[in-house]
Amino acid sequence: MASVIPASNSSMRSDRNTYVGKRFVHVKNAYLDSMDEDILYHLDLGTKTHNLPAMFGDVKFVCVGSPNRMKAFALFMHKELGLEEAEEDIKDICAGTDRYCMYKTGPHVMVIPSISIMLHELITLLHHARCCDVTIIRIGTSGGIGIAPGTVVITDIAVDSFFKPRFEQVILDNIVTRSTELDKELSEELFNCSKEIPNFPTFIGHTMCTYDFYEGQGRLDGALCSFSREKKLDYLKRAYKAGVRNIEMESTVFAAMCGLCGLKGKLFMNA
Amino acid sequence: MASVIPASNSSMRSDRNTYVGKRFVHVKNAYLDSMDEDILYHLDLGTKTHNLPAMFGDVKFVCVGSPNRMKAFALFMHKELGLEEAEEDIKDICAGTDRYCMYKTGPHVMVIPSISIMLHELITLLHHARCCDVTIIRIGTSGGIGIAPGTVVITDIAVDSFFKPRFEQVILDNIVTRSTELDKELSEELFNCSKEIPNFPTFIGHTMCTYDFYEGQGRLDGALCSFSREKKLDYLKRAYKAGVRNIEMESTVFAAMCGLCGLKGKLFMNA
Numbered sequence: 001m002a003s004v005i006p007a008s009n010s011s012m013r014s015d016r017n018t019y020v021g022k023r024f025v026h027v028k029n030a031y032l033d034s035m036d037e038d039i040l041y042h043l044d045l046g047t048k049t050h051n052l053p054a055m056f057g058d059v060k061f062v063c064v065g066s067p068n069r070m071k072a073f074a075l076f077m078h079k080e081l082g083l084e085e086a087e088e089d090i091k092d093i094c095a096g097t098d099r100y101c102m103y104k105t106g107p108h109v110m111v112i113p114s115i116s117i118m119l120h121e122l123i124t125l126l127h128h129a130r131c132c133d134v135t136i137i138r139i140g141t142s143g144g145i146g147i148a149p150g151t152v153v154i155t156d157i158a159v160d161s162f163f164k165p166r167f168e169q170v171i172l173d174n175i176v177t178r179s180t181e182l183d184k185e186l187s188e189e190l191f192n193c194s195k196e197i198p199n200f201p202t203f204i205g206h207t208m209c210t211y212d213f214y215e216g217q218g219r220l221d222g223a224l225c226s227f228s229r230e231k232k233l234d235y236l237k238r239a240y241k242a243g244v245r246n247i248e249m250e251s252t253v254f255a256a257m258c259g260l261c262g263l264k265g266k267l268f269m270n271a
Numbered sequence: 272m273a274s275v276i277p278a279s280n281s282s283m284r285s286d287r288n289t290y291v292g293k294r295f296v297h298v299k300n301a302y303l304d305s306m307d308e309d310i311l312y313h314l315d316l317g318t319k320t321h322n323l324p325a326m327f328g329d330v331k332f333v334c335v336g337s338p339n340r341m342k343a344f345a346l347f348m349h350k351e352l353g354l355e356e357a358e359e360d361i362k363d364i365c366a367g368t369d370r371y372c373m374y375k376t377g378p379h380v381m382v383i384p385s386i387s388i389m390l391h392e393l394i395t396l397l398h399h400a401r402c403c404d405v406t407i408i409r410i411g412t413s414g415g416i417g418i419a420p421g422t423v424v425i426t427d428i429a430v431d432s433f434f435k436p437r438f439e440q441v442i443l444d445n446i447v448t449r450s451t452e453l454d455k456e457l458s459e460e461l462f463n464c465s466k467e468i469p470n471f472p473t474f475i476g477h478t479m480c481t482y483d484f485y486e487g488q489g490r491l492d493g494a495l496c497s498f499s500r501e502k503k504l505d506y507l508k509r510a511y512k513a514g515v516r517n518i519e520m521e522s523t524v525f526a527a528m529c530g531l532c533g534l535k536g537k538l539f540m541n542a
Contacts, residue, residue, distance in 0.1 A: 027494045028495050029493065029496035031496060035492065116482070116484070117483075117484045117485070120485045120493040120494045120495070121493075123494035124493065124494045161441045161443070161444050162444050163444075169483065169486060169487075170432045170481065170482055170483065170486075170487050171486045171497060171498065172486075172489055172502065172503070172506040173432050173433050173434075173506065211387070211441055213391070214387075214391045215440060215442045216441050216442065216443075218443055221300070221309060221310075221395070223298045223299070223394035223532055224298070224299050224300060224391070224531060225300035225301070226299070226447075227442060231443065238444075261494055261495075
C-alpha cells in the first residue's frame with residue numbers, strides 16, 4: 001500500500017498539543033494551511049466566510065445518508081436530545097449549493113453522498129473546525145446476501161468486487177491501493193447496543209462495495225445485463241463464502257478515507 | 272472490447288418494425304421483457320404503476336444536470352416552447368424517492384445524476400415508453416484545461432485518467448472495457464449553433480473523466496493530497512497534449528452507455 005504525504009504535514013498544527021489525549025481529525029495535505037482561503041465548494045462553506053470552529057467544533061458524530069432520511073433523523077435526534085431550539089431552526093446548511101444537504105442538531109451533523117467529494121470536504125471541514133475524537137457512521141440501505149431482509153449489518157471490513165479489502169484510488173495517472181479496515185471496538189459497541197433492542201436482528205460482517213448498482217451487483221434488471229442467472233448466483237455464493245453479508249456502493253472509499261484521516265468509521269446498514 | 276448480449280435480444284421487440292426508419296432506444300438485457308413488472312427504484316416509476324409510453328413516449332431530448340439547474344432549465348424551456356400548462360404544474364416526477372429529481376416540460380426530460388444508476392433506469396424508462404430517435408445531452412460544469420474560464424466544451428470523445436477512450440465496467444468480478452466515442456454529427460450541429468451566439472466561446476475537444484474530484488483531478492485542496500504542484504502541472508500538460516480540454520466525473524460511463532443503447536449522446540459543459 002502506497003503512502004501519502006508524511007506526518008511532518010503542517011496541517012497537524014501546533015495547537016494540537018493543547019488538547020492532550022484527544023485525537024484530532026487530520027488531513028494529509030501539506031497545502032491546506034498555507035492557503036489564504038479554503039472553499040468547500042460542494043458544501044457552500046469557506047474558511048473566510050464562515051467561523052467553522054464555532055459552527056462545527058463540537059461535532060462528535062457524523063451521519064451520512066440520503067436527504068429525507070437525514071432530515072428525519074436530524075428532527076428525531078433533536079427531540080431525543082431535548083434541545084431548546086425550535087424544530088423550524090433545523091435548516092439545510094448547504095442550501096446555497098445544488099449538491100448536498102446538511103442538517104445540524106446539537107453536536108451531530110448529517111451529510112449526503114456522493115461519498116468521495118463529500119468526505120474530502122467534510123473531513124477538511126472537521127479539520128478547519130478543529131474537531132477531535134470524531135466518529136462517522138454511514139446509515140443506509142444495502143442489499144443483503146444470505147440474510148433475512150430487514151437484518152442490520154455492521155461492517156467489519158469493506159471489500160471490493162473481487163472480495164479484497166482494498167480501495168484503488170486513481171491519483172493523477174497512478175493507481176494507489178488503500179486499506180479498508182474499519183474500527184473494531186465500534187463494531188462491538190454497536191452490536192451490544194443492538195442486542196438491547198427486541199426484534200433487531202444484527203450481524204457483523206464484510207460489506208462489498210461496487211461501482212455500479214446493476215451490472216456490478218449482479219442485477220438482472222437495468223438497461224444492460226450480459227450474464228446469466230446462474231453466473232449471478234455463483235458470484236453471490238462466492239461472495240457469501242468470502243464473508244460478505246451485504247452490498248452497497250460507498251463502503252471502500254468511506255473506509256479508506258476514515259482510516260487515512262484518523263476518524264472512527266463504521267457502516268450500519270439495513271439489508 | 273468485450274460485447275454484451277447479442278442483438279437477438281427480445282427487448283428489440285416486434286413493434287420496432289411498425290416505426291420504419293426510427294431508431295428505438297434499445298436495452299441489451301434479455302430478461303427485461305419477461306418480467307411481470309419492472310420497477311425503476313431510484314426514479315419511483317414502474318411498468319405496472321405508471322403508463323410509461325403515455326408519460327414519456329414523446330421524449331426526444333433528455334438533459335442531465337444538477338437539481339436547481341435542471342429545474343430552472345425546465346421552467347426556461349416551458350416559456351421558450353410557449354406551452355399552455357401552468358408553470359406550477361412542472362413538478363418533480365421523482366418526488367417519491369430520495370435520490371433524483373425529474374422535471375418534464377413538453378417532450379423534454381431533465382434528470383439528475385449520480386449518472387450510472389440514473390442512466391440504467393432512464394434508458395430502461397425510454398425503452399418501456401417506446402421512445403425513438405432520442406438525443407441525450409449532459410449539461411453542466413467542468414474544469415477547463417488550457418482554455419479560458421466560461422468557454423464551453425463539446426465533447427467528441429470521453430477519455431479516462433490515462434487519456435484512453437474507454438470505460439472499464441466491473442461486471443460481477445470481470446472487468447469489461449467499453450468504447451466511449453460519442454455521436455460526431457451532433458458535435459458539429461451544436462458547434463454551429465454556438466457560432467450564432469455572440470460572445471459564446473466554444474471548443475470541440477476530449478473530455479477526461481475521473482473517479483475523484485480531488486486526488487483524481489490534481490487538486491491541491493481536499494483532505495488528501497500526495498503529489499506536488501509540479502507533478503500536477505506536468506499531468507495537466509500531458510492531458511492537454513493528448514487533446515483533453517476539460518475534466519469531469521461522468522463522461523466515460525455516459526458515453527459508453529449511450530453508445531451501447533443507441534442513444535445520440537453529447538456532453539456540453541462550461542469550463
